[in-house]
Amino acid sequence: MKTQMRFQKYLVLAVLIVAALSFVYALSFCGSTIYQYGTLYDSLNDKEYVDGAKALFEASQKYNDVLLWLSIVFILVVVLNFVMASNKRRNYYVTNYISVILTAVSAIAFAAVLIWIVIDTYSLFVTIDVEAAEFELELTSIELKYSTINFIMGYIVAAISVISAGLMIFNLVWKVKLMQGEKKLLAASPVQSEQVTAEEGV
Numbered sequence: 649m650k651t652q653m654r655f656q657k658y659l660v661l662a663v664l665i666v667a668a669l670s671f672v673y674a675l676s677f678c679g680s681t682i683y684q685y686g687t688l689y690d691s692l693n694d695k696e697y698v699d700g701a702k703a704l705f706e707a708s709q710k711y712n713d714v715l716l717w718l719s720i721v722f723i724l725v726v727v728l729n730f731v732m733a734s735n736k737r738r739n740y741y742v743t744n745y746i747s748v749i750l751t752a753v754s755a756i757a758f759a760a761v762l763i764w765i766v767i768d769t770y771s772l773f774v775t776i777d778v779e780a781a782e783f784e785l786e787l788t789s790i791e792l793k794y795s796t797i798n799f800i801m802g803y804i805v806a807a808i809s810v811i812s813a814g815l816m817i818f819n820l821v822w823k824v825k826l827m828q829g830e831k832k833l834l835a836a837s838p839v840q841s842e843q844v845t846a847e848e849g850v
Contacts, residue, residue, distance in 0.1 A: 652823060657735050657736055660730070663815075663816060666755070666809060667723040667755075669808070670715075673801060673802070674718075679798065685698075685705070698776055698777060700775040701776060707769055718761060718762075719758065728750065748816055748819070755810065755812050758806075763802070770799050778792070
């Protein structure tokens with residue numbers, strides 16, 4: 649049980665870091681080349697300097713808001729584990745099951761939506777003529793720095809989120825099996841029952 653409790657302690661902290669990473673990614677989603685392409689659309693005058701710039705700008709802005717809200721929810725759900733002491737409790741109660749399952753669901757939901765957003769945004773991104781965009785930006789003395797790092801990082805963050813969800817479920821199953829084992833020991837031996845009770849008090 650001690651090994652599992654140590655594991656869950658560091659796991660919940662690691663998942664919180666993953667949730668924070670998702671928030672940072674959401675903030676940077678519209679950066680790099682996506683941002684430069686976005687400047688080729690004048691939203692005030694509804695003027696598009698390069699074909700596809702408007703569609704990319706509007707989609708990336710909308711998706712950025714979605715990612716921000718989802719990442720905030722992800723963080724709050726992970727924090728719930730600290731509130732319910734799911735990171736250090738020896739025996740889990742209903743609230744602990746709820747917080748752990750919600751965390752796994754939030755991580756998977758964020759990853760699924762992120763992958764969909766990355767795929768859709770990239771499909772708009774590649775329709776823009778790089779040479780035309782480079783020419784228009786040079787007129788304003790801006791050098792085009794072509795990069796697809798936003799999309800690559802999106803898949804990486806999504807993968808990490810799915811892994812964190814899997815580990816949370818793994819930890820929950822591990823915890824349940826150990827709790828069931830302890831209950832059998834308590835029922836079989838009064839002496840061992842006293843020992844386990846003493847350990848819980850430590």
